[in-house]
Amino acid sequence: MQYVVSILLLVFLEISYASAKTEEQAPDFNLLNSYGETVKLSEFKGQTVVLEWTNHGCPFVAKHYKTNNMQNTQTAAKEASVVWLSIISSAPGTQGFVTNEEANELTKSRNALPSHVLQDPEGFVGKAYGAKTTPHMYLIDKAGILRYQGAIDDAGGRGFMFKDLSQAKNYIISALVELNQGTEITDRVTKPYGCSVKYKS
Secondary structure, eight states: OHHHHHHHHHHHHHHHTOOOOTTSBOOOOEEEETTSOEEEGGGGTTSOEEEEEOOTTSHHHHHHHHTTHHHHHHHHHHHTTOEEEEEEOOOTTSTTOOOHHHHHHHHHHTTOOOSEEEEOTTOHHHHHHTOOEESEEEEEOTTSBEEEEEOSBSOOSTTGGGSOGGGSOBHHHHHHHHHHHTOOOSOSBOOOOSEEOOOOO
């Protein structure tokens, strides 16, 4: 009996953390933004969308923002009329969890440019997408198809904290350019790097 329960638990965990698949329909979701408004992914059908999993307490995220690497990527997206959704899946009491007021203050103090900051304290959306790290990035096209998932750039690996991020290949910007040109996206899936998402246990 215990063996059967263990197997069922493993199956449940695999389903819970099932990754969204590239070149398939992106999972729809409803989340509250940092102003208490309901935001539904499908309302942006007809627009390109970037999802950014974030945690301000993560050193990797902090470097991307302190060097303006994330803001520069957001600027490029905004200039291309892309919707940018920053998602916080940190559970209450864990690193990265913030109140709405704190989330808005972070956006302001870092000169960040998200279209919305979304709260996912239960981790349902993060797990539906298989978000593993902060940052973890996803690109969804105008038809709602997931076209890219993975790292923001190729700067991960040993010595990250000492790297010049302006010299890295930015996968999001590259994918946006290729998407706009109607050409095949060169890097559709890459290995994300950063801190683990602090899901509710």
